[in-house]
Amino acid sequence: MDSAVVIAVLAFVAIGGAGIALTGGKNQPATANKRVKAVAGAKAVDRRKQATEIAALKRRQSTAEALKELSNNEKQSRKRRFSVKGQLAQAGLANVSPAMFWMGSAAAGVVLGIAGLIIQAGASNPLFMYLAGAMGFFVGFLGLPRWVLGMQVAGRQKKFSNQLADAIDIIVRGVKSGLPLNQCLRIIAAESPEPLRAEFQALVDSSAMGVPLDQSMQRMYDRMPLPEVNFFSIVLVIQQKTGGNLSESLGNLSSVLRARKLMKEKVKALSSEAKASAMIIGSLPIVVMCMVYFTRPTYIMILFNEPVGNLILLGAACMMSMGIFVMNKMVNFKF
Numbered sequence: 001m002d003s004a005v006v007i008a009v010l011a012f013v014a015i016g017g018a019g020i021a022l023t024g025g026k027n028q029p030a031t032a033n034k035r036v037k038a039v040a041g042a043k044a045v046d047r048r049k050q051a052t053e054i055a056a057l058k059r060r061q062s063t064a065e066a067l068k069e070l071s072n073n074e075k076q077s078r079k080r081r082f083s084v085k086g087q088l089a090q091a092g093l094a095n096v097s098p099a100m101f102w103m104g105s106a107a108a109g110v111v112l113g114i115a116g117l118i119i120q121a122g123a124s125n126p127l128f129m130y131l132a133g134a135m136g137f138f139v140g141f142l143g144l145p146r147w148v149l150g151m152q153v154a155g156r157q158k159k160f161s162n163q164l165a166d167a168i169d170i171i172v173r174g175v176k177s178g179l180p181l182n183q184c185l186r187i188i189a190a191e192s193p194e195p196l197r198a199e200f201q202a203l204v205d206s207s208a209m210g211v212p213l214d215q216s217m218q219r220m221y222d223r224m225p226l227p228e229v230n231f232f233s234i235v236l237v238i239q240q241k242t243g244g245n246l247s248e249s250l251g252n253l254s255s256v257l258r259a260r261k262l263m264k265e266k267v268k269a270l271s272s273e274a275k276a277s278a279m280i281i282g283s284l285p286i287v288v289m290c291m292v293y294f295t296r297p298t299y300i301m302i303l304f305n306e307p308v309g310n311l312i313l314l315g316a317a318c319m320m321s322m323g324i325f326v327m328n329k330m331v332n333f334k335f
Helices: 002-082 083-088 098-119 125-175 179-191 194-207 213-223 227-242 246-270 272-295 307-331
Strands: none
Touching: 002 098, 083 098, 098 125, 125 179, 125 194, 125 246, 179 194, 179 246, 194 213, 213 227, 213 307, 227 246, 246 272, 272 307
16 A cells, blocks of 8 residues: 555656656747847847947047147148238238238338438438338338238128128038038039138139048138138038038037127127227327317427427327227227
8 A cells, every 4th residue: 555655656756757857848949049049139239339339439539530630730820821921811812922012011111211201301310310211111011011901801801700600501401402512512602792702612613623621621711710610610521521410510500600799799789888988098199189289280399390309209109009009908809
């Protein structure tokens, strides 16, 4: 009886073990496949993540290299921009050579020098006559031509900066509609007013001749050294080397340029009172001197006929120049 029970228990255990073994054997390949798939999927995810990180790293490196190259080019072109040739190009006088500019400056210096000699011809001390002639020559040779050229450069740069945001909007709309960048640049060169037309036409001509975009933009920045042009150049060059959404980048740049323009107008409005006060204070001595000359000329002519009076005028001119320079620096805000 006991042996029969033991045999029955052993048979039951054997049958159960066989069933478990058979069931585990059937599920083992499926479980193994699931584990293999899970490991393969994890490896694929890791590979995709690694590839994404490598692409982002390469893009950051390309962006850093592009920015470094633009910075080096800006430092190298700084000397060219402040030369006479660079100033003439910025003023839109590319047809005028530096030799012609210096010849005109020399002619203006000779004329002003002769005028100074004639004005001081009746002075008791010949030294004052020669001094007046030398001052007239240096003013005509170095001061007046450079001042006129600087005024032309400033006016041209102001017009260009006011028009650049509209040109960028044209590029944004063209890129969104499917036009290539070169076609958008040609549209700006054909339909924009001066000086935007001339600068973008030079950019289009350079691209047509096979000049790389970064070099063409660097030449534009040499002719028009404005922060806005530098921003525009950085966006185009980085987008060309690293890729990205050009329309979105240029749209953001257009918004930034318009905000900068609005800020400039606000600063100009807030500082207009100080500028008016500086102009009145600076012109008041000259106005008073002219009024005294027309009312009592003998009273004021002592300053021009006597050596001591000439020294007083020279000292007053130096102090007035220093005062006007200081007031100009106080009311002009650079940002």
